[in-house]
Amino acid sequence: MSQIKTVLFLLTLLIGGLQPLHAxxxxxxxxxxxxxxxxxxxxxxxxxxxxxxxxxxxxxxxxxxxxxxxxxxxxxxxxxxxxxxxxxxxxxxxxxxxxxxxxxxxxxAEWGLFSTRARDISLRTLEEARSYQIATVLGDVGEQYLQSQGFSTGLNLQSSNTYEQNYRKLKHGRVDLWIANAVMGKYLARQAGEDWNDVMTLAYPLTDFGRxxxxxxxxxxxxxxxxxxxxxxxxxxxxxxxxxxxxxxxxx
Structure with a gap:
């Protein structure tokens, strides 16, 4: 009888161990x-x-x-x-x-290609952006999207690790355009003591950008x-x- 109890006990442990974890x-x-x-x-x-x-x-x-x-x-x-x-x-x-x-x-989110107000770049099509240097973040959706459209890092994309780096690069003229989410861009402008609408302008809206x-x-x-x-x-x-x-x- 003790052997039967032992077997049942081990089976119970085994079955319990196979149960899925609750969320x-x-x-x-x-x-x-x-x-x-x-x-x-x-x-x-x-x-x-x-x-x-x-x-x-x-x-x-x-x-x-x-x-x-x-x-x-x-x-x-x-x-x-x-x-x-x-x-x-x-x-x-x-x-x-x-x-x-x-x-x-x-x-x-509000995605687009942005230029400084001083440069005031305006694009009619995404194709026109190929002749410009565009700031992206390594591996983010903006970079992935432009790469899917034939843009490439080292040719017309400049990849960084943070959005703050790209904001500064655009302001200082090290790139021509920045693919970004305006909600985030406006926050970075406020943190820098600037008015987004005074320093940045929308060069090309990405209304068909992903979802x-x-x-x-x-x-x-x-x-x-x-x-x-x-x-x-x-x-x-x-x-x-x-x-x-x-x-x-x-x-x-």
Whole structure:
């Protein structure tokens, strides 16, 4: 009889070990970049509009995560290849559709090619931009988009690690154009004590650029569907209960 009990006990342990983890037991790695006012490190703490939205979504969904800010190329690579990774403030374009499990839009965005007011470059077509030097961020959606249109780094694209570097490069005349999100650009201008409309102008609007609903949060494909579903519901809940609008008023 004792042998039977022992076998049953071992079977119970084995079956229990094969049970899937519940969403609340999963430890998420949450990655992003420095992209103010969406995500930014202030006094050693990662904050910003998108950061607080994601924190609210996880709290609503009963999920826990460790947040990290890093260069975009590394954050993107981490979300591509590791399990249980959440990446946020990411633009959704067709080339990325199958690479991640998308949760939903967490922030507005206004994409375009920008010139300084002093240069006042105006383009009728994207093709006309090929004769200019354009600032991009390594691995970000703007760079990927232009590369998909035949632009290339070293020829007409100058890649940097941060958007702040590109803002300065454009102001100082080291590039002619900057592919950027105006929401972020306006914040950088305010931080520099400048009025965006005084120093920058829209050279070419990217109205057909990817999905224009805004920036997303998304999971690595190696994340369970249960976790993704919980996050999707959490996002819908904070948009219904007023938390999202309150954060939008606070930051934007």
């Amino acid at each position: 609340e037991e999963v430890s998420l790695r949450v990655v992003t970049e420095e992209l103010p006012p969406y995500n930014m490190t202030v006094s050693g703490k990662l904050t910003g509009f998108s950061t607080e939205v994601v924190e609210a979504v996880l709290a609503q969904a009963g999920l826990k995560g460790t947040f990290q800010s890093m260069p975009w190329a590394r954050a993107y690579d981490t979300a591509l290849h590791d399990e249980n990774v959440l990446i946020y403030s990411i633009a959704r374009i067709p080339q990325r559709d199958l690479l991640f499990k998308w949760v939903g839009v967490i922030a507005p 224009n609903e805004g920036l997303y949060m998304a999971f690595s494909n190696q994340t369970s569907d249960e976790v993704v579903a919980r996050a999707r519901e959490g996002l819908e809940q904070i948009k219904r209960n007023g938390i999202y609008e309150a954060l939008k008023k606070k930051w934007l």
